[in-house]
Amino acid sequence: MTTAPLAEVAASNSTLRAFLHGLPGVDRVGADARAAMLGTRSIKTTAKRQAIDLAIRMVDLTTLEGADTPGKVKAMCAKAIHPDPTDPSVPSVAAVCVYPDLVATAVKALGASGVKVASVATAFPSGRSSLEVKVADTALAVADGASEIDMVIDRGAFLAGDYLKVFEQIAAVKAACGSAHLKVILETGELSTYDSVRRASWLAMIAGADFIKTSTGKVSPAATLPVTLVMLEAVRDFLRTAGRKVGVKPAGGIRTTKDAIKYLVLVNETAGPDWLDPDWFRLGASSLVNDLLMQRQKMATGRYAGPDYFTLD
Amino acid sequence: MFEYAPAPESRDIIDIKPSYGLFINGEWVEPLGEGREKTVNPASEEVLAEIAVASEADVDRAVQAARKAFTVWSAMPGSERAKYIFRIARIIQERARELAVLESLDNGKPIRESRDVDLPLVAAHFFYYAGWADKLSHAGFGPSPRPLGVAGQVIPWNFPLLMLAWKIAPALACGNTVVLKPAETTPLTALAFAEICRQADLPPGVVNIVTGAGETGGALVRHPDVDKVAFTGSTEVGRQIARSVAGSRKKVTLELGGKAANIVFEDAALDQAVEGIVNGIFFNQGHVCCAGSRLLVQESVAGELLEALKRRLSTLRLGDPLDKNTDIGAINSAAQLARIRELSDAGEAEGAERWSPACPIPDKGFWFPPTIFTGVAQSHRIAREEIFGPVLSVLTFRTPAEAVEKANNTPYGLSAGVWTEKGSLMLWMASRLRAGVVWSNTFNKFDPTSPFGGYKESGYGREGGRQGLEAYLDV
Secondary structure (H helix, E strand, O other): OOOHHHHHHHHHHHHHHHHHHHHHOOOOOHHHHHHHHOOOOOOOOHHHHHHHHHHHHHHEEEOOOOOOOOHHHHHHHHHHHOOOOOOOOOOOEEEEEOHHHHHHHHHHOOOOOOOEEEEEEEEOOOOOOOHHHHHHHHHHHHHHOOOOOEEEHHHHHHOOOOOOHHHHHHHHHHHHOOOOOOEEEEOHHOOOHHHHHHHHHHHHOOOOOEEEEEEOOOOOOOOOOHHHHHHHHHHHHHHHHOOOEEEEEEEEOOOOOHOOOOHHHHHHHHHHHHOOOOOOOOEEOOHHHHHHHHHHHHHHHHHOHHHHHOOOO | OOOOOOEEEEOOOOOOEEEEEEEEEOOEEOOOOEEEEEEEEEOOOOEEEEOOOOOHHHHHHHHHHHHHHHHHHHHHHHHHHHHHHHHHHHHHHHHHHHHHHHHHHHHHOHHHHHHHHHHHHHHHHHHHHHHHOHHHHHOOOOOEEEEEEEEEEOOOOOHHHHHHHHHHHHHHHOOEEEEEEOOOOHHHHHHHHHHEEEEEOOOOOOOEOOOHHHHHHHHHHHHHOOEEEEEEOOHHHHHHHHHHOOOOOEEEEEEOOOOOEEOOOOOOOHHHHHHHHHHHHHHHHHHOOOOEEEEEEEEEHHHHHHHHHHHHOOOEEEOOOOOOOOOOOOOOOOOHHHHHEEEEEEEHHHHOEEEEOOOOOOOOOOOOOOEEEOOOHHHHHHHHHHOOOOOEEEEOOOOOHHHHHHOOOOOOEEEEEEEEOOOHHHHHHHOOOOOOOEEEOOOOOOOOOOEEOOOOEEOOOOEOOOHHHHHEEEE
8 A cells, every 4th residue: 555645646537546546456255254254243242232322323314215304304303312212221323314405404403412414415316416516515504504414426437437526526525514524425336346445435535535435325235244344444544544534334224233233343343443433433224223222122121022112203 | 342242152052971982883882992081171171071092902893893884885876875975964964053062162163163164064075975976987987986995084183073074975975984083182073973873874884983092093094904094184193104004005195284375465455365364374273284374475565464464363352162252262282282382482482573462361271372473484493384373474575486486395285375366476376386275365265076185295185076086986
C-alpha cells in the first residue's frame, strides 16, 4: 500500500486510478471463508445480552418508501425513542433515516431525545442526476435539520473508471453537508466484485466520507457479511494510512438477532473493538428491531412473547 | 467491546469406558500381555481411560483374524463391500457430534476444527472410497486388480480419526482387511470406530484395532503375514519401518514429516494471505505434517504483512478445546510440548527474534502460545527441522527464483502454498516446487478425491483419490 500523501492521490483521474488499483486485491474465496468462519462464533448469555443492547443502539430505523407519510414517520420516531414501551431499560436507537422532505417532521418528532435524523439525498437510490441537483438535495435535508446525510455514489461513473468524477461528487456533497455527517453508500450489489468494493471504500474515504455504507436496500444483494468484512478491513487500513477513523454501515437484509450478532463479531475481530460503538458502526435495518426486542425479552423472562407484543411502527 | 461468554460443547453425549481391551475378530478381547497405558485429556491432564498395550502375541491374533477374514471379504463383490462402507460413512455422520467431542477431549484440538473439518472429511473419505469399491476395474490398474491381503496400519495422534479414515477406507474398498494401531495418546476415536464396525455388521476380522505404543507398532509392521504396511508419522519412525520391511515382499507407503513453504508475493491479496498463513501454521496447533511452517514473504511487503499477521494473531483465542469459540487448543502431550519448547529456545539462541501475542495460558494442561520467529536464516534449526507446533519461521526473498530455491532447500517435500494474484507466476511456481501438494491462494485444504503424499524425506506413496487405490492393489 502506498504511503503517498492522500491529497496528491486525487490530483487526476490517472493518479487516483493508480492508487486504487495499487491496493492489495481481495480473494473472494478467502474473504467468503473468513466471514463464514466468524459467523460460527457462539455468542451466549452475558455476551448475548450485551450484544443485543449494543445492536439496538446501532440501528438506523429506516423508512424509504414512496408511500411514506408524515404520520408514518412520527410513529417511527416514537418507536426510535422507546423501542419497547413496556420496558424503559431498552435503549433508544441511533437514528431514524427518511427522505429529505420528511426530515423536518422527524426532527420535530424526535425533539431532544438524542436520536439523530439521517436523510438519504443525492438522487437516492440511483444517484443518476446532475451534481447541482445532488448538492441541492443535500442542502435541503441539512437545512431542515438532518444531522446525517446518506449519499449514493454514481456507480455508472465508478464502473466506467471515472474515479475522479465520483471523488468530486463526494467532496462537493461533503462540503454541502456542513457539520452533518456524510455516509457514502457504495451499493455493493452493483459493484459486483470485492476488489471494486475495496476501491470504492478507499475512494469514498479519501473524498471525505465519515461513514461508508453497503447498500440502499433497493438492490439485491444488499449487505452481506463478506462485503462488510472487506469494508471493515478498508477502514482499519485507512486509519493506519491516513490517521482518520471512518465508520461502517451495512444496510438491507439484516433481519434477525443472529444476523446482527454476526456483524458485531465481524467488527470485533476485523476493525477491532474500537468500532463497537454507534458512532462508528450502524445497522441499517427496521424489521431487525423487533427481533432484537423479542430476544431481549426471552433472555429476561425465559419465554418468547408473540409478535403482537411488539409494536409495528 | 463484548467478551464472548464460554460456549462449551456438552460432554454428556459421550460415554468413555474406564478401560478398553483390543478389538480382534469383531469382538472386544482382553490383551494377553499385562501392559496398560493411560490416555489423558491434554487440556486438563485428566485421565480419560486406560487402554491395553497389545503384545506381539496380541498382534499375531489380530493379523490371523484379518487373514481369515480376507478370504471372505476379498471374494465379496465390490458392490457388496460398498454397502458396508457406505453404512459406516452414514453411521459416522449420525454420530458426528459424539465423535467430534471425543476427538477434542482426547487430542486437545478445538471442537470447531473436529466438528467442522475432521468429521466431515472422515465421512467424505468413506463415502468416496465406497464409491470406488465396485469400479476398481475402471481405475486404470488393469481389468481386475486384486487386493494385497492384510494391511498393517499405524497412524499418528494429530488427526486420529481422519488418518484412520485415510487408511481404512481405501483398504476396505480394494478388498483388503486391516489391523490398525492408533497412537497411544489418542486411541479413543479408533476404539469408537470399532463399535461403529459392529454397528455396521462388518464381517468379523475385516477391521481389527490394537492399541499400544511403538513396540506394538513395530510388531505389527514386522509381522510376516502382513502384506502391506501403511504408516503416517515422524520421519525417524518412517526410516525404522523402511529398514524393517526392506527385503520383504511387503508393499509400503509412508507419509512423514514436512517443513512446508508458504510463499507470499507482493501482489497477493494480503488480508486473505494472512488468513492462509494463520490456517497454514496454527490450524490444529501446528500439529499438521503439511503445515506451512516456513513463511517466505517477498521483501517489498514483508513489513506490512508481518504487522497484519501480528494484529491477526492477537485475536486468536487459546483455551478450552470444547469451547466452540476456541481457535487454538492444547498441545497433545507433555513430550510434544517439551520438543516445541526445545526447538523454540534453539531459535532464540541462534539469533532469530521471537514474538507471541499476549494470551492467557490455562494453569493445567499442555499449552504453547502461537509464536512467530522473524529474522530467520535457512541455516537455523527452526527453518530446517519439523517443530510440529504453533511456531512459524519467517524468511524473506526478492525474486521468484529465490523463492523457489529457498522453498526447495529442505530435506522435506510434502506441501507448499503460493499467494499471488498473477496466474502465470502461480503456474511457474507450481511446476518448480518439489512438493506433493501445492496450494494456490489457500492452505491446508483436503479432499478425498485429491491425492496426498510427499517427496524426499516426506515419504512415498499417495493417499486419497484414484492414486490412493494403487497402494492397496496388486498392480
